[in-house]
Amino acid sequence: MTRSQYVRANYQVNATPQFHVLSEHQCEDIYYGALEALERTGAEVHSQTALRIFREGGCRVDGNRVRFPARLVERAVRSTPSRVVISDREGHRSMFLEGNNVYYGPGPTNTYTLDPFTGERRRPKKSDTVRAGIVCDALPNIAYAMDNGTPMDVTPTLADVHAFQALVENTVKPIIHWGFGIEQYQDIVDMAAAVTGSLEELQRNPFIILYSESSPPLRHSEEAIDKAIFAAKTDIPVIYTPCTFSGGVAPATMAGSLVISVADFLVGLVAGQLVREGASFIMGGLISTMDMSSSILSYGATELSLLSAGLTDVARYMKIPMFSTGGCTDSKVIDVQMGIEAAFSILIAGLSGANVVHDCNYMEYGATGSLELMVMDDEIIGMVKKILKGIEVDDEHLAVDVIDAVGPGGHFLGEMHTMAHFRDFWAPTLINRLRYDGWKAEGSKTMGQRVREKTQNIINTHEPERLPKDVLHRIQEVVDRAEAREAAKKISK
Amino acid sequence: MSNYFEDLAKSVIAGQQERVKELTRQALDAGTDPVEIINQGLIAGMNVVGARFKVGQMFVPEVLMSARAMNGGMDLVKPLLVGQELPSAGKVVLGTVKGDLHDIGKNLVGMMLESAGFTVVNLGVDAGPDKFLQAIKEHKPGVIGMSALLTTTMLSMKDTIEVLKEEGLRNKVKVIVGGAPISQDFAEEIGADGFAPDAASATDLCKKLLA
Known part of the structure; x- marks a missing residue:
């Protein structure tokens, strides 16, 4: 280099593109709005366990209504770790949920699945969850697994337990998983502990994150909040995620929706921190608008991206890891709308720096899970990762x-x-940049056809690392125990 | 006098509850037949709202404002209908099933039904078979509607239908189901009379079942 020796003053570097929806002052306003809602309006809590914890912890409890003094909420926020590290199934620390690190993956509990072989929209089966595990395992830009649909060919109250078994046996990647209630959560933790060898090892190096959804505005079912309490007691990281849709269960204004979302997260957080100070909580997460014609919660709305990015700013302000949403669509089929909505939301979620971005498989306003969408999202995530790396200047x-x-x-x-x-340069794997004649020679395939072929190919050929036989056996024992428990319940009923 | 009806309908469409009440009072003071006020003013306005909603010219919050305005007028007219039949498209009992607290969808169905002239009895959330059974005996509805968001709770819809059979009431009432995990197939499987994917079509379904 020919430049003479020099030092520089006041030199600033943008190592990545810069993107914020809310300023620090605006985040503060949202946070204080949530504290005010919790102190003044409070939340309705339908769990005796949670009510007792809140009462003993210093909240004002009146029947089912709990009002939260700001000091209690602020203490809970301060005692929450600002980072959570999740390992893969082999114990390698692989997801560092801290700062602006971004990890993408699918979402759970869709009531339909779009079959990548037949194109049929149908009820998910356990074999579909196996496929979900395999596809998550194979895709380089998918950081973790979720189930892509509730299997409906198993005991209904154990769909969560069966789905976890199908995932853990078919991917080494971390698993984010839901459960109907704390009994199933215990089954899931026991299966995970069978993999790590012990509960202590699972706590030290968790490869699972539990996931609980509450129903805004300011209402927490027994299952939702008891699961947050269970996770804190068991010392396993948990995502507490209110499902907030603007105009429906939250004000029609975006700031008001953020207030509801933060307030409802904080209800779960306070319960968890009262049970175990320092318990790992991740702030969710699902926030969008209600479409005022069809009344769906829109997964393709631009407001989903804008609101999620705003919520991510507030999470960063609170120094709590963030669970966000992207890669999803309201489209019912593999089409142009799917591409537009998925690409938009993956980009904005990436720019926002949310730690976990889920639902990279959600079609039809969340009703249908699609592995093809996940495969296409994997490509989009690759593109977005390139953008996030910015431009190096030296x-x-x-x-x-x-x-x-x-x-x-x-x-x-x-x-x-x-x-x-x-x-x-970012090199495409599905995006086609061939010259016309080359594209024609390869069969003139559309993006949708290429996505379908790649998805089928992964399912047919990808071989995930298998678990040892004795571990598989112990996992099966947990499933059998759960089946026996549910069967006994049915008889006593 | 026809002006009252036109203004009333317009005010219902615009969702102006106070204006609707005022006009209703004026019409009553002028000696207008209460049933005419309902049919040619209030319901006529609401019919326009329903049609506009269907083609995407009006939106859910506007429909609810119109329904609220219409009900403001209804409340004034109803007490004067002694001995006369209150025009109603039918009676519907609604509830979110046992173990489920999700009720925004069900409430939306209720408001849509009311705006279409149905009488709605809302059982709220966590309504098990017994609660539906009691409501059927008490209110004698033409339709009961069950809502669920969870794949576990949706199973209790079948329990309610079974209880109705045991009590010999199954043929006396139509059963409709809805909610995120519910499908037409599921409705048929559990022996329901109908399924509606959203609030507006739930209204059409009730009309069809009670026709």
Whole structure:
């Protein structure tokens, strides 16, 4: 480099693109709005366990209504770790949910699945959850697994337990998983502990995150909040995620919806921190608008992206890891609308720096899970990751020497500098950039056809790392125990 | 006098409850037949609202405002209908099933039904077979509607239908079901009379079943 020796003052670097929806002051306003709602209006809680914890913890409890003094909520926020590290099934620490690290993956509990072989929209089976595990395992930009649909060919009250078995046996990636109630949560934790060897090891190096949804505005079912309490007691990270839709269960204004979302998260958080100070909580998460014609909770609305990015700003302000949403669509089929909505939301979620971005498989306003969408999202995530890496600016990248060596009218194809850097370009795997004749020679396939072929190919050929036989056996024992318990319940009923 | 009806209908469409009440009072003071006020003013306005909603010219919150305005007028007219039949499209008992607290969808169905002239008895959330059974005996509805959001709680819909059979009431009432995990197939499987994917079509379904 020919530049003379120098030092610089006040030099700033954008290592990545910069994107914020809310300023620090606006985040503060949302947070204080939530504290005010909790102190003044409070929340309705339908769990005796939670009511007792709140009462003993210093909340004002009146029947089912709980009002939260700000000091209690603030203490809970302060005692929540700002980072959660999740390992894979082999114990390698792989997801660092801290700062602005972003990890993408699918979502859970869809009531239909779009069959990638027949194109049929039908009820999910356990074999579909197996497929979900395999596809999550194979895709490089999918960081963790979720189930892609509630299996309905098993004991209904154990769909969660069976889905976990199908996932854990078919992917080494971390698993984020839901459960109907704390009995099933215990089954899931026991299966996970069978993999790690002990509960202590699972707590030290968790490869699962539990997931609980509450129903705004300011109402927490027994199952939802008891699951948060269970996770804190058991010392396993949990996502507490109110399902907030603007105009329906939250004000029609975006700031008001954020207030509801934060307040409802905080109800779960306070319960958890009262049970175990320092318990790992991740703030969810699902926030969008209610479509005022069809009354769906829209998964393709641009407001989903905007609201989720705003909520992520508030989570960062609170120094709590964030569970966000993207890669989803209201479309019913593999089509252009799906592509538009998925790409938009993956980009904005990425730019927002949310730690976990889920639902990269959600079609039809969440009703249908699609592995094809997940495969297409994997490609989009690759593109977005490239954007998030920004533009490096230093002597090597400014390349003034190379410009001088090539000179006016020359080309850079033969330069060592090009050799060293051209692989930094993002290279597509599904996006087609062939010239017309090449594309025609390969069968003139549309994006949808290429996505379907890749999905089928993964399901047919990908071999996930298998669990040892004794571990599989212990997992099966947990499932059998759960089946016996549910059968006994049915008889006593 | 026809002006009252036109203004009433317009005010219902615009969702202006106070204006509807005022006009209803004026019409009553002028000696207008209460049934005419309902049919040619209040319901006539609501019919326009329903039609506009269907084609995407009006939206859910506007429909609810119109329904509220219409009910403001209804409340004034109803006490004067002694001895006369209150025009009603039918009676519907609604509830979110046992173990489920999700009720926004069900409440939306209730408001849509009311705005279409149905009388609605709302059982709220966590309504098990017994609660539906009691409501049927008490209110004698033409239709009961069960709602569920969870794949576990939706199973209790079948329990309610079974209880109705045991009590010999199954043929006396139509059963409709709805909610995120519910499908036409599921409705048929459990022996329901109908399924509606959203609030507006639930109204059409009730009309069809009671026709």
